[in-house]
Amino acid sequence: MLKRVHFPTSALPYLLVAPQILITLVFFIWPASQAMYQSFLIEDAFGLGTEFVWFENFQILATDNHYLASFQRTAVFSLLVAALSMGFALILAGFAQRVVRGAMFYRTLLIWPYAVAPVLAGALWVFMFNPTLGIFPYFLEFAGITWNHYLSGNQAMALVILAAAWKQVAYNFLFYLAAMQSIPNSVIEAAAIDGAGPARRFWTIIFPLISPTTFFLLVINMVYAFFETFGIIHAVTQGGPGTSTTILVYKVFNDGFVGLDLGGSAAQSVVLMVLVIAMTVVQFRFVERKVAY
Amino acid sequence: MVEHRPLTAFLTHLVLILGVFAIALPVWITFVASTHDELRMNQAPLPLWPGEYFLANMKQTLFGSGLSGTEQAPVWLMLLNSLAMALMISTGKIAISLLSAFAIVYFKFPFRMGFFWMIFITLMLPVEVRILPTFEVVANLGMLNSYWGLSIPLIASATATFMFRQVFLTVPDELLESARIDGAGPLRFFFDILLPLSRTNIAALFVILFIFGWNQYLWPLLITTDTSMTTIVMSIKQMLEAAEQSPQWNIIMTTALLAMIPPVFVVIAMQKLFVQGLTETDK
Amino acid sequence: MADIQLKDLVKSYGPTEVLHHIEGDIKDGEFIVIVGPSGCGKSTLLRMVAGLETVTSGEIAIGGRRVNELEPSARDIAMVFQNYALYPHMSVRQNMAYGLKIRKLPKDEINRRVEEAAEILEIKQYLDRKPRQLSGGQRQRVAMGRAIVRDPQVFLFDEPLSNLDAKLRVQMRLEIRKLQQRLGVTSIYVTHDQVEAMTLGDRLMVLNGGYVEQFGTPIELYDRPASMFVAGFIGSPAMNFLPTEISAGHATLPGGGLLPVASSYSGAATLGLRPEHLNEDENGPIAIEIDMLEQLGANTLIHGRLHGTGHSITASVPGHANDGIGSIRRFSAAAELTHLFDTGSGKRLDI
Numbered sequence: 001m002l003k004r005v006h007f008p009t010s011a012l013p014y015l016l017v018a019p020q021i022l023i024t025l026v027f028f029i030w031p032a033s034q035a036m037y038q039s040f041l042i043e044d045a046f047g048l049g050t051e052f053v054w055f056e057n058f059q060i061l062a063t064d065n066h067y068l069a070s071f072q073r074t075a076v077f078s079l080l081v082a083a084l085s086m087g088f089a090l091i092l093a094g095f096a097q098r099v100v101r102g103a104m105f106y107r108t109l110l111i112w113p114y115a116v117a118p119v120l121a122g123a124l125w126v127f128m129f130n131p132t133l134g135i136f137p138y139f140l141e142f143a144g145i146t147w148n149h150y151l152s153g154n155q156a157m158a159l160v161i162l163a164a165a166w167k168q169v170a171y172n173f174l175f176y177l178a179a180m181q182s183i184p185n186s187v188i189e190a191a192a193i194d195g196a197g198p199a200r201r202f203w204t205i206i207f208p209l210i211s212p213t214t215f216f217l218l219v220i221n222m223v224y225a226f227f228e229t230f231g232i233i234h235a236v237t238q239g240g241p242g243t244s245t246t247i248l249v250y251k252v253f254n255d256g257f258v259g260l261d262l263g264g265s266a267a268q269s270v271v272l273m274v275l276v277i278a279m280t281v282v283q284f285r286f287v288e289r290k291v292a293y
Numbered sequence: 294m295v296e297h298r299p300l301t302a303f304l305t306h307l308v309l310i311l312g313v314f315a316i317a318l319p320v321w322i323t324f325v326a327s328t329h330d331e332l333r334m335n336q337a338p339l340p341l342w343p344g345e346y347f348l349a350n351m352k353q354t355l356f357g358s359g360l361s362g363t364e365q366a367p368v369w370l371m372l373l374n375s376l377a378m379a380l381m382i383s384t385g386k387i388a389i390s391l392l393s394a395f396a397i398v399y400f401k402f403p404f405r406m407g408f409f410w411m412i413f414i415t416l417m418l419p420v421e422v423r424i425l426p427t428f429e430v431v432a433n434l435g436m437l438n439s440y441w442g443l444s445i446p447l448i449a450s451a452t453a454t455f456m457f458r459q460v461f462l463t464v465p466d467e468l469l470e471s472a473r474i475d476g477a478g479p480l481r482f483f484f485d486i487l488l489p490l491s492r493t494n495i496a497a498l499f500v501i502l503f504i505f506g507w508n509q510y511l512w513p514l515l516i517t518t519d520t521s522m523t524t525i526v527m528s529i530k531q532m533l534e535a536a537e538q539s540p541q542w543n544i545i546m547t548t549a550l551l552a553m554i555p556p557v558f559v560v561i562a563m564q565k566l567f568v569q570g571l572t573e574t575d576k
Numbered sequence: 577m578a579d580i581q582l583k584d585l586v587k588s589y590g591p592t593e594v595l596h597h598i599e600g601d602i603k604d605g606e607f608i609v610i611v612g613p614s615g616c617g618k619s620t621l622l623r624m625v626a627g628l629e630t631v632t633s634g635e636i637a638i639g640g641r642r643v644n645e646l647e648p649s650a651r652d653i654a655m656v657f658q659n660y661a662l663y664p665h666m667s668v669r670q671n672m673a674y675g676l677k678i679r680k681l682p683k684d685e686i687n688r689r690v691e692e693a694a695e696i697l698e699i700k701q702y703l704d705r706k707p708r709q710l711s712g713g714q715r716q717r718v719a720m721g722r723a724i725v726r727d728p729q730v731f732l733f734d735e736p737l738s739n740l741d742a743k744l745r746v747q748m749r750l751e752i753r754k755l756q757q758r759l760g761v762t763s764i765y766v767t768h769d770q771v772e773a774m775t776l777g778d779r780l781m782v783l784n785g786g787y788v789e790q791f792g793t794p795i796e797l798y799d800r801p802a803s804m805f806v807a808g809f810i811g812s813p814a815m816n817f818l819p820t821e822i823s824a825g826h827a828t829l830p831g832g833g834l835l836p837v838a839s840s841y842s843g844a845a846t847l848g849l850r851p852e853h854l855n856e857d858e859n860g861p862i863a864i865e866i867d868m869l870e871q872l873g874a875n876t877l878i879h880g881r882l883h884g885t886g887h888s889i890t891a892s893v894p895g896h897a898n899d900g901i902g903s904i905r906r907f908s909a910a911a912e913l914t915h916l917f918d919t920g921s922g923k924r925l926d927i
Binding site: 006007009012013014016017019020021023024025026027028029030031032034035038088091092095096098099102106107108109110111112113114115116117118119120121123124125126127128132133134135138166169170171174175178198227230231234235249252253256257262265266269272273276277280 | 301305306308309312313316317318319320322323326334335337338339341388389390392393395396397399400401402405408411412414415416417418419421422423424425426427429430431434445446448449450454479480504507508510511514515526527529530533540542545546549552553556557559560561564567568571572
């Protein structure tokens with residue numbers, strides 16, 4: 001935590017932390033406490049006055065079917081994004097790890113989508129799946145599937161999941177590959193001598209050994225799907241059709257900036273904050289185990 | 294690989310190459326779209342092979358009127374805005390995190406832990422959960438439509454501070470003692486010893502933060518209303534909306550390509566630093 | 577050049593006192609070795625002199641000037657660390673010049689000093705290398721060089737040889753000694769290695785549990801150890817200790833032998849006998865039943881037990897030996913080479 005030896009106390013350390021603390025106070029802590037305060041207020045219909053209502057906003061949320069549906073939708077969305085991108089990354093890493101010399105070459109070819117902004121990922125996929133022009137709808141037509149994510153809620157959901165998962169494969173691949181490469185070769189060789197073939201070795205030796213990484217990535221991917229996919233949703237579906245792709249982060253934005261329901265949006269912010277805190281705690285508790293591994 | 298069977302080796306490479314194709318497909322299609330003219334891009338099925346309008350599209354996108362029927366800033370200006378924002382965010386984050394990590398590790402002063410926890414809390418407050426009130430603060434400070442407004446609210450960083458703290462903790466105590474005997478004060482020690490020793494960590498973090506800064510979307514979307522402050526990443530959304538009336542996919546996709554080239558280039562050119570940065574900051 | 581005074585020096589961490597009222601006068605140009613087992617407080621004492629640890633009470637004076645409140649850089653000292661503490665991103669030259677640069681010495685003066693020190697230490701050809709390109713011994717030299725260029729009043733060494741292999745350690749030990757004699761700078765050297773301490777120091781300060789057990793020349797410590805701790809710590813193989821009853825100038829050994837001692841004390845005491853002071857004597861009072869022989873070539877160590885008792889005892893005899901296990905050899909010892917200690921306090925009995 002602290003060096004055994006340190007510099008004598010003076011005004012200097014305060015000056016050093018001042019910029020960070022100032023920005024934290026002005027742009028993080030103050031707005032967050034404002035959000036918390038506003039979540040206890042309800043504005044009257046004419047925007048003339050506000051009333052302090054304690055937890056009424058939260059009670060409204062808890063009984064709001066739209067909100068609960070959005071919650072459920074976000075859970076499904078996040079789990080599918082995590083499962084899809086982690087599964088794909090796991091398979092690729094499992095094969096890449098077997099290539100002794102080319103592994104780094106494949107890594108170069110696979111990690112760059114990390115650098116693509118979510119909104120751009122959305123734009124790319126929305127173009128590929130454009131109902132009138134896109135490549136995929138054209139081919140899907142032959143399979144007898146009519147693609148129009150502007151009309152079908154399920155297709156819209158599938159599209160944002162694909163776009164979100166695509167972007168995250170790079171990250172998962174990187175961590176899976178690193179985890180697999182840190183397994184001592186002798187363990188793999190011992191399993192081979194015991195007669196386990198490549199597939200069996202993967203599922204009985206490698207996969208269990210990298211389970212801490214799987215858990216770590218699961219948390220990271222959930223956080224990603226919860227908070228960083230705003231751009232994808234905004235570019236691809238804007239939450240629609242209807243509310244079929246309105247995940248929580250999008251709803252906060254929409255209710256606050258478009259719907260101007262300040263109290264309700266603030267209450268949603270507070271719920272999200274609690275979720276982030278929970279995920280951070282899980283992640284940090286896990287980090288200790290990661291170090292042991 | 295333990296076995297040396299040609300067939301397994303072939304299968305391995307086959308799967309990997311298919312994987313690379315699957316990952317690269319969306320970008321390939323984007324690239325192809327940027328090499329055809331508007332007419333071709335409005336006929337289904339869309340081409341899968343590049344045409345010859347790449348340079349013309351580039352020229353029109355970068356310096357021409359851009360998308361017809363929209364009031365947009367020229368794309369080169371958006372690129373500059375993005376660059377300015379990305380650089381301000383990344384250097385700003387690194388600078389203030391280095392300073393606060395230095396204070397927290399090398400000084401013992403009242404409220405040290407209080408400051409530490411205050412910085413830690415920022416980890417739990419992503420911009421998405423406090424957009425409205427943060428917007429109000431920035432508006433009240435008159436920072437809307439400015440580079441300051443784009444960057445300053447994003448530069449407090451717990452992860453960067455933690456990373457530097459970790460780096461400083463691995464610097465042997467004897468170096469500080471030695472420097473003190475040599476007569477170096479705190480700032481001199483910071484600049485002469487700590488900074489040079491953290492060089493690669495700073496570079497690795499810079500790569501990550503540059504990408505983070507460049508790819509900002511929601512925040513610039515909220516606080517810039519003036520078209521001259523538009524960043525390239527946020528312009529895509531406006532273009533997509535415009536595409537519903539006049540689908541100039543060649544221009545839209547050229548813009549998308551331009552928007553992703555800088556960060557993708559950074560990742561590929563500085564792969565080692567990028568990997569180091571990712572694994573270090575996510576602890 | 578300067579003398580150093582330690583006056584009633586105390587160091588506490590919170591309520592725990594780790595150094596208890598240390599006194600010591602170090603003369604100008606003297607080479608002092610602080611020696612003791614790990615955790616005895618020897619490094620803490622050195623770091624207090626350096627100014628890296630605060631003084632709880634008492635006073636440190638260098639050259640007659642109280643330095644308790646001075647920053648390390650203002651004390652005119654140089655220190656060589658156990659892990660050398662070289663700045664990894666600077667070349668050897670920059671490492672050596674750093675302190676001088678901070679003091680704003682003229683460039684050519686800095687160059688002159690660095691070249692001179694490099695000459696003395698024979699590291700001239702490495703001046704433009706980074707520390708990681710050097711071997712352990714070379715790094716050690718650079719660390720010394722960094723101290724030399726400062727031209728300080730005092731050199732402080734914190735176990736500087738413990739990261740080197742045995743052979744290099746012996747070589748560097750001699751070089752440090754020669755260098756110090758040549759420069760004549762007052763030096764304090766901390767080590768846990770008693771051989772290093774004996775060969776290097778003009779005087780040794782033996783620390784144990786935060787107390788000074790004895791402060792004297794190596795020969796004084798060997799000939800007249802002030803306590804059982806010093807007696808056991810200095811000399812190799814270690815001194816034998818036997819419980820005895822003293823009366824009328826004789827010690828009654830366990831098992832009944834009578835050994836003359838040069839003391840008028842009477843009563844119970846612990847008798848100390850150095851292995852090399854046991855002389856073979858067919859009629860001697862000390863009968864050793866042999867457990868094991870250690871053939872060292874020039875001499876042989878005989879490990880065994882005092883016959884008829886469980887007390888282990890070691891003797892050193894010149895030349896070779898081939899006694900069988902379980903056989904018995906008899907020894908005597910000169911009265912003036914015996915040591916008597918109070919069994920309870922461990923202090924030397926000089927009566």
